[in-house]
Amino acid sequence: MLDFLQEEGIDPRVIQGIGEFRRRYAPSGDALSRPRYYYYGKKVWEQAAQALLAGENLLLAGAKATGKNVLAENLAAAFGRPVCNISLHINADATTMLGTDTFRDGEVTFRPGPVTEAAEGGGFCVLDEINMARNEALAVLHSVLDFRRSIRIPGYRQVGIHGAARFIATMNYGYAGTRELNEALSSRFMILTMPEIAGEDLSRMLQKEFPSLRPEYVRQFTALFLDIRDKCRSGELTEKVLDLRGLLGAVRMMAGGLAPIDALNMGITNKTPDTYEQSLVQDIISSRISGKTDRDKLFGDRG
Numbered sequence: 001m002l003d004f005l006q007e008e009g010i011d012p013r014v015i016q017g018i019g020e021f022r023r024r025y026a027p028s029g030d031a032l033s034r035p036r037y038y039y040y041g042k043k044v045w046e047q048a049a050q051a052l053l054a055g056e057n058l059l060l061a062g063a064k065a066t067g068k069n070v071l072a073e074n075l076a077a078a079f080g081r082p083v084c085n086i087s088l089h090i091n092a093d094a095t096t097m098l099g100t101d102t103f104r105d106g107e108v109t110f111r112p113g114p115v116t117e118a119a120e121g122g123g124f125c126v127l128d129e130i131n132m133a134r135n136e137a138l139a140v141l142h143s144v145l146d147f148r149r150s151i152r153i154p155g156y157r158q159v160g161i162h163g164a165a166r167f168i169a170t171m172n173y174g175y176a177g178t179r180e181l182n183e184a185l186s187s188r189f190m191i192l193t194m195p196e197i198a199g200e201d202l203s204r205m206l207q208k209e210f211p212s213l214r215p216e217y218v219r220q221f222t223a224l225f226l227d228i229r230d231k232c233r234s235g236e237l238t239e240k241v242l243d244l245r246g247l248l249g250a251v252r253m254m255a256g257g258l259a260p261i262d263a264l265n266m267g268i269t270n271k272t273p274d275t276y277e278q279s280l281v282q283d284i285i286s287s288r289i290s291g292k293t294d295r296d297k298l299f300g301d302r303g
Contacts, residue, residue, distance in 0.1 A: 001034075001035075001074070001077045001078040002015060002018065002019065002078065004038060005018070005045065005078065008040070008042055008045065009042055010042060010045050010046060010049075011046050014045075014046050014049045014050060014053070017049070017050075017053045018049060018053070018078055018079060021053065021079055021080075021164070022079065022080045024163075024164075025080070025081070025122060025163065025164035026080075027079075027080025027081070034077070035070070035073045035074050035077045036070075036073065037070050037073075037205065037209065037248070038070075038074060038205065038208060039067050039070045039071040039074045040197070040201035040202075040204050040205055041067075041071075041195070041197075041198075041201060044071065044192065044194065044195065045071075047192055048060075048071060048075055048192055049075065049078070051190040051192070052075060052079065052166050056189070056190045057145050057166060057167040057168070057169070057188060057189050057190070058075075058166070058167075058168045058169070058189060058190055058192060059130070059168075059169045059170075059171065059186070059189035059190070059191045059192065060072065060168065060169070060170045060171075060192055060194055061170075061171050061172075061191055061192070061193050061194065062172070062193055062194030062195070062196075063172065063194075063196065063239075064172060064239050064242055064243075065196070065197070065229070065239075065242050065243065065244045066194035066195065066196055066197065067194065067197060067244075068170040068194055069126070069128065069170060071194070072124070072126045072168045072170065073126075075124065075168065076123075076124040076126075079124065079164075079166075081122060081123050081124045081164055081165075081166070082121065082123040082124070083123060083124055083125075083126060084114035084115070084117045084118040084121075084123045084124070084125045084126070085114060085125075085126045085128060086113070086114040086115070086125070086126070086127055086128065087128045087129060088127060088128060088129050088130055088132045088133040089129070089132050089133065090132060090133070090134065092132075092133040092134070092137050093137045094137060094140045095113065096113060096137070097113050097114065097115040097116075097137075097140060097141070098112075098113045098115055098116050098140060098151070098153050099111050099112040099113035099116050099153070099156075100113070110153070110156050115140075115141070115144065115151075115167075116151075116153065116159060118162075118165050118167070119144060119151065119159050119160075119161045119162060119165050120159060120162060121162060121165075122162035122163065122164035122165050123162075123164075123165060124165070124166050124167075124168060125165070125166070125167045125168070126168050126169075126170070127141075127167060127168070127169040127170070128169075128170050129170060129171060129172065130169040130170065130171050130181065131171040131172075131180070131181055135181075135182050135185070138181075138185055139184075139185075141167075141185065141188075142184060142185070142188065144161060144167065145167060145185075145188035145189070146188050149161035167189075169189060196229065197244070199222050199223075199226055202222045202225060202226075202244075203218050203219065203222045205248075206218045206221060206222065206248075206251070209248060209251075210251055210252075210255060210299075212255075212299045212300045213251065213255075213298060213299055213300075214297075214298060214299065214300055217297075217298050220288045220289060221247065221251060221288075223288060224247070224264075224284065224285065224288045224289070225244065225247055227284050227287075227288070228241055228242055228268070228281065228284060229242055231280070231284070236280065237272075237277055237280060237281065238272060238274075238277065240271045240272040240277075241268055241269065241271050241272050241277065241281050243267065243268055243271055246266075246267035246268045246271060247264075247267055247268060248267075249266075249267045250263040250264045250266060250267030250268065251263070253266070253267070254295060254298055254299075255295070255298075255299060257295050259294065260289050260293050260294075260298065261285065261286075261289065261291050261293075264285050264289065265282070265285075268281060268285070269281045269282055269285070
């Protein structure tokens with residue numbers, strides 16, 4: 001990860017700070033593997049890393065397909081910390097985050113939740129879709145996220161927060177079921193508004209993920225995603241079809257031999273049940289990728 005940051009031209013002081021952090025807190029073995037995808041964006045990287053180096057917690061806010069979860073995973077890998085994920089929802093409560101009693105080996109024991117695991121083990125806890133949860137459920141995080149750096153778990157004990165532990169929340173604006181964060185909670189985060197991925201960065205992601213993908217199709221798949229995003233922003237399509245994971249998954253299926261149109265329909269078109277929307281997406285796809293295109297045209301190898 002540090003080599004990647006150097007390649008991206010990240011401020012040497014940031015890289016040095018991450019290196020010092022890793023020397024102070026020996027990297028966890030399960031956090032040393034390459035993340036599934038790299039996040040591309042120099043300014044965002046520097047802002048996010050500086051916040052974590054300063055001991056702050058981070059809230060990544062932005063629209064769909066801006067790479068919030070990818071960045072959170074990348075940050076954990078760069079800092080050498082394990083990730084504790086929790087996907088929040090309207091029914092999330094204190095036990096969802098902190099843990100609960102369970103019956104094991106004939107006795108009742110405490111099973112820690114992701115917040116407790118991160119607090120005790122020095123992990124990075126990713127609070128996904130934090131504005132989906134009720135404010136009263138999130139109130140248990142207040143003492144974790146502020147200067148107290150501890151939390152009282154009823155019936156268990158006082159848990160101090162490991163020096164390496166950080167909390168990274170993500171939120172989308174405008175999703176059904178979301179709500180505004182209250183001031184008490186939002187004040188405990190540094191808030192980073194995530195920009196939309198630039199075409200150049202998406203091309204680099206495709207090149208990194210699929211080294212044998214021919215350059216002309218790197219350009220076409222990049223343009224396809226940007227076309228769909230433009231249609232979503234203009235209101236012609238809903239964001240259900242704006243799915244970067246779906247595009248990457250579709251290209252991966254193409255590498256395995258699936259016809260490009262079929263793969264793109266599975267990864268993008270069929271994300272909406274609306275037949276009119278599906279037809280619009282199929283028109284965009286056909287303007288970029290011919291129905292006659294096969295794997296050998298897309299990839300430079302013959303594997």
